[in-house]
Amino acid sequence: SAVISQKPSRDICQRGTSLTIQCQVDSQVTMMFWYRQQPGQSLTLIATANQGSEATYESGFVIDKFPISRPNLTFSTLTVSNMSPEDSSIYLCSVVPSGRFYNEQFFGPGTRLTVL
Amino acid sequence: EDKVVQSPLSLVVHEGDTVTLNCSYEVTNFRSLLWYKQEKKAPTFLFMLTSSGIEKKSGRLSSILDKKELFSILNITATQTGDSAVYLCAVRSGNTPLVFGKGTRLSVIA
Numbered sequence: 001s002a003v004i005s006q007k008p009s010r011d012i013c014q015r016g017t018s019l020t021i022q023c024q025v026d027s028q029v030t031m032m033f034w035y036r037q038q039p040g041q042s043l044t045l046i047a048t049a050n051q052g053s054e055a056t057y058e059s060g061f062v063i064d065k066f067p068i069s070r071p072n073l074t075f076s077t078l079t080v081s082n083m084s085p086e087d088s089s090i091y092l093c094s095v096v097p098s099g100r101f102y103n104e105q106f107f108g109p110g111t112r113l114t115v116l
Numbered sequence: 117e118d119k120v121v122q123s124p125l126s127l128v129v130h131e132g133d134t135v136t137l138n139c140s141y142e143v144t145n146f147r148s149l150l151w152y153k154q155e156k157k158a159p160t161f162l163f164m165l166t167s168s169g170i171e172k173k174s175g176r177l178s179s180i181l182d183k184k185e186l187f188s189i190l191n192i193t194a195t196q197t198g199d200s201a202v203y204l205c206a207v208r209s210g211n212t213p214l215v216f217g218k219g220t221r222l223s224v225i226a
Contacts, residue, residue: 033213042204042216042217042218042219043204043206044216045213048213058213090157092157092158104150104164105206105214107152107158107160107161108158109157109158110156110157110158112157
């Protein structure tokens with residue numbers, strides 16, 4: 001499986017500010033995703049991070065609020081913009097490693113965000 | 117709309133007990149079903165199932181898929197306190213991203 005790191009692991013932010021979360025993988029991966037997990041809830045897909053092009057957002061998520069970059073096959077960032085307390089969640093990077101049967105998918109350690 | 121339903125939502129057992137967690141699904145073009153264990157933040161991959169009737173096993177954990185009845189079970193035998201976690205079931209339909217269930221919160225008490 002791929003080794004995935006995320007930075008920061010946690011942060012406490014003020015309302016109205018923005019936070020950028022980084023996801024680094026130790027090998028090239030076919031697909032990268034960003035998920036959100038609100039307290040007591042299951043995982044919700046925010047978007048698929050596409051290398052070299054705009055991310056593909058799920059219903060209810062927009063680029064202005066969650067801009068995503070993926071400059072290469074091993075790195076992606078998610079920015080949570082103009083934060084409100086409702087954005088307090090765990091944000092997870094997830095990957096499908098290249099060269100493997102498509103279905104195996106692995107998760108990074110997550111970023112726990114608290115917005116005051 | 118693709119749907120994954122897990123049951124029970126929560127479960128409390130004593131060490132040594134055997135538990136069975138359930139996952140049923142409704143998807144348009146089933147490709148695979150995955151089980152994860154989530155203790156703190158990151159879900160840890162357990163199993164991926166694609167074929168009916170073939171049991172996947174890892175230590176005290178095992179899982180099987182029934183594609184006719186559209187469900188899977190995850191069994192944990194001789195439970196330990198370290199098995200306490202949320203267990204997530206997810207299904208992939210075609211080439212779309214995984215659809216997750218709400219999870220089963222398992223608490224194992226000594």
